[in-house]
Each structure stands twice: as structure tokens, then as C-alpha cells.
Amino acid sequence: MTIQDDTPNDANGNRAADNVVRALSESIYSGELPVGAPIPSEREIVEKFQISRTVAREAVSILSSKGLIDARPRYRPVVRQPDLDAALGVMGGLVQHMLSRPGGVKQLFDTRIFVETGLVRAAATDATKDDISNLRAALEANGECLDDSNRFFETDVAFHGALYMIPGNPVFPAIHRSFSDWLGGQWGMMPRKPDRNRRNHDAHQAIFKAILSRDPDEAEAELVSHLQDAWAQVADTFDGV
Amino acid sequence: MTIQDDTPNDANGNRAADNVVRALSESIYSGELPVGAPIPSEREIVEKFQISRTVAREAVSILSSKGLIDARPRYRPVVRQPDLDAALGVMGGLVQHMLSRPGGVKQLFDTRIFVETGLVRAAATDATKDDISNLRAALEANGECLDDSNRFFETDVAFHGALYMIPGNPVFPAIHRSFSDWLGGQWGMMPRKPDRNRRNHDAHQAIFKAILSRDPDEAEAELVSHLQDAWAQVADTFDGV
DNA sequence: TGCTCTTTTTGGTATGACTAAAAACAAAAT
DNA sequence: ATTTTGTTTTTAGTCATACCAAAAAGAGCA
Structure with a gap:
């Protein structure tokens, strides 16, 4: 080849x-x-x-x-200012390609798990006070809309987005926005129920707690568990893709 | 008409x-x-x-x-088959953008450290026998050209490339090729001496050893040390960029 | 100064023509 | 019959010109 x-x-x-x-x-x-x-x-x-x-x-x-x-x-x-938006557009093309490959959706999701694994580990070791308070705010906002699935989805994305801000490297927000665009399209129209919202919010809390206690291994474990669960919730939608 | x-x-x-x-x-x-x-x-x-x-x-x-x-x-x-080549072209565009931003080179390199950190951790926990033997072969090939800087550079890239193969996710080889293209252009023309080759090869060995002993923390530490050292070797070339 | 109204500029599209290269085809040679 | 060679057709790349509508710039007026 x-x-x-x-x-x-x-x-x-x-x-x-x-x-x-x-x-x-x-x-x-x-x-x-x-x-x-x-x-x-x-x-x-x-x-x-x-x-x-x-x-x-x-x-x-x-x-x-x-x-x-x-x-x-x-x-x-x-x-054009060669910034996040430019990168975003480019990454968007990548996502499009991934989605059209056999198994591409899963591979893309695995990539997301990979990236966010690194992010939560970095957060657990390097997060500043500001990062922590941003995460806390995002988490609380997320917890306040367990019954409004649309807003829950938004705050869910925002919570994960806060993780992408922590390294202070503009590459990561760009990646996050690419993932979000994809999720907004493919994920957003998925049936979401309050009990699932609660489960996801609990997972967010566990991740945050692990970051707070500066335990990267625990943070990673919670993150992986959370995302694998999220994948399981929708895996059948992408069967064979 | x-x-x-x-x-x-x-x-x-x-x-x-x-x-x-x-x-x-x-x-x-x-x-x-x-x-x-x-x-x-x-x-x-x-x-x-x-x-x-x-x-x-x-x-x-x-x-x-x-x-x-x-x-x-x-x-x-x-x-076109929507595969790695497509992704490569897309990532190449992203790299181009990063290089044209102030501080973009450093941010790109930090991103590389981030990715490879995750890769060596994954390697330490999940690498199969095949993965190990691939790494070992790449490492040995690398060690055999300490005096030929051109070939050393190639085998250096190949060793890191072997890490990107381990997850079995085509996204990673695509990312690696993007980085490599950049390195081949910016890095390849840098003065390289046998003593630096030896230092880099020793670092590769340390990383491989940590993977062999299934110690992700050690592998991460060695990898970060290695790449930060590599950055230090050329940082002045990109001052202010 | 601030506002309308015209004029110019500019991007989007249409049409037709020409060239060189590729593809398809036909014919000749083995 | 198969391979090779020569010819025809198709096609992408390019050029030139023209028109329209929208945007930008300018002119005129209040």
C-alpha cells in the first residue's frame, strides 16, 4: 500500500x-x-x-x-488570522472523513477518549486554581439542568470543554470544537432521559473530585469509565459504521 | 442569448x-x-x-x-478513499497553520509531547508481543546508525512512529506523519552530532525499557524528559516564533 | 456632520474557444 | 489471437469576453 x-x-x-x-x-x-x-x-x-x-x-x-x-x-x-478557527475548519474536515470510514465513528470516539484521558491526567497534576474554579462552575451548571436534556447537553459539552482549556494550548480548544460539532450533529438528536443525565453528571463529579484530589490515575479511570459508558449508550446507533 | x-x-x-x-x-x-x-x-x-x-x-x-x-x-x-491520506492532508494544513502563529512551533511541539505521552502510557499497559517486537526492532535499527546522522534521524522517526501504531487507530499514524513532515522539514536540517544521537538513543532505550516493564509512569517520565531535551536542543532556532 | 443617491468596483456566472494530454479506439505487425 | 502502433475522441486546463447583482466608494444634499 x-x-x-x-x-x-x-x-x-x-x-x-x-x-x-x-x-x-x-x-x-x-x-x-x-x-x-x-x-x-x-x-x-x-x-x-x-x-x-x-x-x-x-x-x-x-x-x-x-x-x-x-x-x-x-x-x-x-x-485570515491563523488561529483556532482555521484549525477548526481543518479539523472539521478530518472529522468528516473519519465519519465516512468503516468503523470511523468508533475510531474517532476512541481518539476522543485518548485525548481527554491525557487532559484529565494533566488537569490532576497541573490545574491551577482558576482551572479548578472553571471546572467547578461548569460542573454546577451541568448539575442544574438534569431535567432539561437540551441544556444538559450544552453544559455537558461545556464541562468537557473546560478540560480542553487547561493546557493553555490553542490546539486543544480547536480539537474540542471539532468533536463538539460532530457530537452536536450526531449525538444531539439522540434520545436522552433524566436518569442518563444524572448518571453522566455523577461521572462528571467523580472526574472533578479525582482532579481535586490530584489523583491522575483515578481521574483517568473515571474519565474512561464515563466515556465508555457514553459510547455504550449510543453504540448500537452506529453499528457497522 | x-x-x-x-x-x-x-x-x-x-x-x-x-x-x-x-x-x-x-x-x-x-x-x-x-x-x-x-x-x-x-x-x-x-x-x-x-x-x-x-x-x-x-x-x-x-x-x-x-x-x-x-x-x-x-x-x-x-x-478518494477517505483514509489516512486524506487525514494526512488535513493535518498537514493544521500544522502549516500552527507554524505560522506566534508561539505556534512550541505549541505544536507541546501537542506532540501530549500525544506521545498518552501513547507510551498506552504502550506500557496494552502493548502486545508484536508491538514490543516492532519497538525493539526500531530501537535496534536506531542504535546501529549513531554515526550516520541522516539515517539516525530516519530511524528516530521510525521508532516514534512505532508508538503511533500501537493503538491500532488510523488517526495516530496520520498524526505522526503530519508531525514527521514538519520535522523532516524543520528539524532535519539541524546540526546533529553523534553525541546527541547517542543521548537520544539512550532515551529511546529508557522509554522502551519502561514499556517492557509495564510501568506507564516511568515511560511517561522518560518520554517527557526525552522530548523536552530534544526541544531544548533546537529551541533557540525558533526563538520568538 | 450626517444622510441619501448615484457611480464604480468587484465577485459570481455564462459562453465559447483553443491546447495538450489522456483515454478509447482502430489498424497493423508479430 | 495478441501485442504493438497509430489515429480519433474526450477531457481537464486555460484564456478572453460579457453580463449581472451586490458591495464599496464617491457625490450630492440636508
Whole structure:
């Protein structure tokens, strides 16, 4: 199985747009085109690179798909801040792919367990007072809507999201939002009952307690138990996927 | 001929190509267009959806950027297997973004430490005999080129790569390849000396030993120590980035 | 200064044409 | 009959032009 052939997109014969893409990319990375600034209009690009508007449009399209610019329809594309949102969009594509593979849903969920395992361990050892109070607030908010499944779902996501904030690394919030988007779509429409809410909230409390007592092993155990239980609740929905 | 009854875009902000993209996406996800099959030619798309070739091309371009199809220049685009390669391309984009942020390199490296921490812990608890022998082979290959820095770098990457294989989840090899691509570009051209190779190899051995003795805490400690040391070796190269 | 109203610019789309490469086909040679 | 070679058709890539509608910019007025 050859897994070596092409990197991002270009393998062999360069498209005419590739040169334009490279030049504009450098302008962006070098800061010549600062964040938020509109990129040259398509007609200016035509003029500058001596290519047709077709190619100019394709170049803009590629820049957009790479996340370097923000192109709303009918607006001048602007240089995008390479931040969480960009990463989010990219991760969203990954999630989409995972969901379309056989077993992809399970693999994606396992990945989530893997990530959050590391997060709760890190939380147990490194969480600051602020982190703790954020977690506590999220937990309490979660406990206050055991009877409102929609709000419970939101606060559930928020509680897990608080874990992703702890390392202070913007990669993690981006990952969380990708997972959340997926969950919001696939999970949100699932039948949820108050007793399940209570069970999940209890699990959240156990995780929080373990973090509070600075016990990474316990936190990990509770987290894994919680997520495996959550998976079991919906596994049959994704049978064979 | 003036076209009067066209549907430019349905009030919202949707491009005309979006409908085509949606329809083709469904054909792909439903299996109507199986993996490896060529998608309809641009002119067939024009015919089918009653749109101009411009729009058809844009739709194909979007599908390509989403990774649903594999579009080499001048070849008929084929439905892409939504697998590691797709994920790789996506992750590559994420890495690109991280590298262009202030502090992004460090954050990316921290993410790597986070991931590999989880991996060695999992290895220490779950590794099978096969996993162990793979690790051992990678370690030995690594130890045999202490004096050949290029080959040492390759086997170094391979050793870490063996860790990413252990969970049996294709997400991890994809992540590893993304990191490796980055390392191959940024790291590979760094001055490397035999004494550093030895130090890194010793660290690899320590990690392997901890995995062998089924001690996740020790494995984590050795891994973190190893990677932090590796970071220190090159941190000044990325000062302020 | 603040507001409307026009003018210009710009992105989105349509159409037609041309080129080089790939694919499909046919014919010839073994 | 099978392989090789040559020819035709199809197709992606590109270019040029044109039109429309929306956005941005400017002009005019209050």
C-alpha cells in the first residue's frame, strides 16, 4: 500500500494557479498582507501575474481551502488570522472523513477518549486554581439542568470543554470544537432521559473530585469509565459504521 | 442569448456550486460513486445540473479541497478513499497553520509531547508481543546508525512512529506523519552530532525499557524528559516564533 | 456632520474557444 | 489471437469576453 505519493495537493504537473498561490502565500506569511487585510482583487491578480481570471479565481479558491483567507461570497477575501478557527475548519474536515470510514465513528470516539484521558491526567497534576474554579462552575451548571436534556447537553459539552482549556494550548480548544460539532450533529438528536443525565453528571463529579484530589490515575479511570459508558449508550446507533 | 431564469444564488449566500457539491457528496457517501470510480466529467456535470462549466469546475475544486476526490491535473478526478491520506492532508494544513502563529512551533511541539505521552502510557499497559517486537526492532535499527546522522534521524522517526501504531487507530499514524513532515522539514536540517544521537538513543532505550516493564509512569517520565531535551536542543532556532 | 443617491468596483456566472494530454479506439505487425 | 502502433475522441486546463447583482466608494444634499 503506497502511502507516500502526494503531500497536500500537488504531485506532478503544476497548475498555473500554483505559482499565484505560492506568491500570495508568501505575501501573507511575510506579513506584507497583514491579518484582516483584503487580498488583491481578482482583476489585480490577473494584471500582476499575467494570467486569466479563471486562474486567478482558482488561486483564490485554493487559498481559501487552505484556510489562509476568509472568503465569504461576494465579499473581498481577507487574510485570515491563523488561529483556532482555521484549525477548526481543518479539523472539521478530518472529522468528516473519519465519519465516512468503516468503523470511523468508533475510531474517532476512541481518539476522543485518548485525548481527554491525557487532559484529565494533566488537569490532576497541573490545574491551577482558576482551572479548578472553571471546572467547578461548569460542573454546577451541568448539575442544574438534569431535567432539561437540551441544556444538559450544552453544559455537558461545556464541562468537557473546560478540560480542553487547561493546557493553555490553542490546539486543544480547536480539537474540542471539532468533536463538539460532530457530537452536536450526531449525538444531539439522540434520545436522552433524566436518569442518563444524572448518571453522566455523577461521572462528571467523580472526574472533578479525582482532579481535586490530584489523583491522575483515578481521574483517568473515571474519565474512561464515563466515556465508555457514553459510547455504550449510543453504540448500537452506529453499528457497522 | 440572455439568460433570465437562472438561479444565481438562493438569496442566502450560497454559491451555485454548493448544490452541485452537495449532490455529488451524497453520491459519494451513499456509495453510488464507489471509491476509485471517476466522477462525472465536467461536461456531464454541466448537463446534469444545468449550470455553466465554470460552476462545474468550481464544484470539482471544492470537492477536491474537501478531500472527497483525488484530482491530479489532467486526470479525471476519482473518488478518494477517505483514509489516512486524506487525514494526512488535513493535518498537514493544521500544522502549516500552527507554524505560522506566534508561539505556534512550541505549541505544536507541546501537542506532540501530549500525544506521545498518552501513547507510551498506552504502550506500557496494552502493548502486545508484536508491538514490543516492532519497538525493539526500531530501537535496534536506531542504535546501529549513531554515526550516520541522516539515517539516525530516519530511524528516530521510525521508532516514534512505532508508538503511533500501537493503538491500532488510523488517526495516530496520520498524526505522526503530519508531525514527521514538519520535522523532516524543520528539524532535519539541524546540526546533529553523534553525541546527541547517542543521548537520544539512550532515551529511546529508557522509554522502551519502561514499556517492557509495564510501568506507564516511568515511560511517561522518560518520554517527557526525552522530548523536552530534544526541544531544548533546537529551541533557540525558533526563538520568538 | 450626517444622510441619501448615484457611480464604480468587484465577485459570481455564462459562453465559447483553443491546447495538450489522456483515454478509447482502430489498424497493423508479430 | 495478441501485442504493438497509430489515429480519433474526450477531457481537464486555460484564456478572453460579457453580463449581472451586490458591495464599496464617491457625490450630492440636508
